[in-house]
Amino acid sequence: MAGKMDMASDDGLAAAKNGYRLSAASPTLPAGKAAAYRFAITGPDGKPVTEFSVEQTKRLHFYAIRSDLTGFQHIHPTMAPDGTWTAPLTALQPGTWRMYASFTPDSGPGKVQGFVLSTTATVPGSASRVTLPKASGTTTTVDGYTVTVNVTGRPMAGMAQPLTVTVTKDGRPVSDLEPYLDTHARLTAFHAGDQALAHLHPETEVSGDRGGPSLTFHAELPKAGDWRLFLQFQTAGTLHTAAITMNVG
Known part of the structure; x- marks a missing residue:
């Protein structure tokens, strides 16, 4: 996979790395309504980067999440010729949000190197913190689907382990998962302590236009x-997002 990063050394919490910087047009966004978040990626020469490699069908993946790990949004923004990106965010609740850009330059000194840069944005208003659900189970539900996460043994920090996700509905295995971004599901993780981001890369090959019920x-x-x-997985043209808490030792 082009631009695949070593997430053990790149947690996505910095706004700049190796001369590349994420710069936002504004540090604040309105509450309770859709908003356009504009930003640019500048290179070591200080100029906006306009050439990006395609990774999982997109030149840049953008994420937004509140400090309590609620309100997750995964967006594919559009870029203007001058290098300004626009991410169309749905309504945000008051609080502090972190905005991430995941990309791989297709020119310059960072060519073929994957980056995740981030910065924070404030949404004014009275913020009510949501308590993160405890890591007490391996199953969650979304839109009528049941998602079960299994890891062999206790998950340990820095240790590579296979993780299997199984999708069922009404007690029956789901085998009509549609390709989404060149995979049958995309899995993104955020650390509860500092909002560090990690991509959990799929190992299940996409074959045909249907997949499931189990993905590794x-x-x-x-x-x-x-x-x-x-x-995130897709069925009948609809994207579903399931969330679950997992503890790592």
């Missing part, structure tokens, strides 16, 4: 503690 991911979470996992 390469899981290597770099820090101990609770992680909030967001699984």
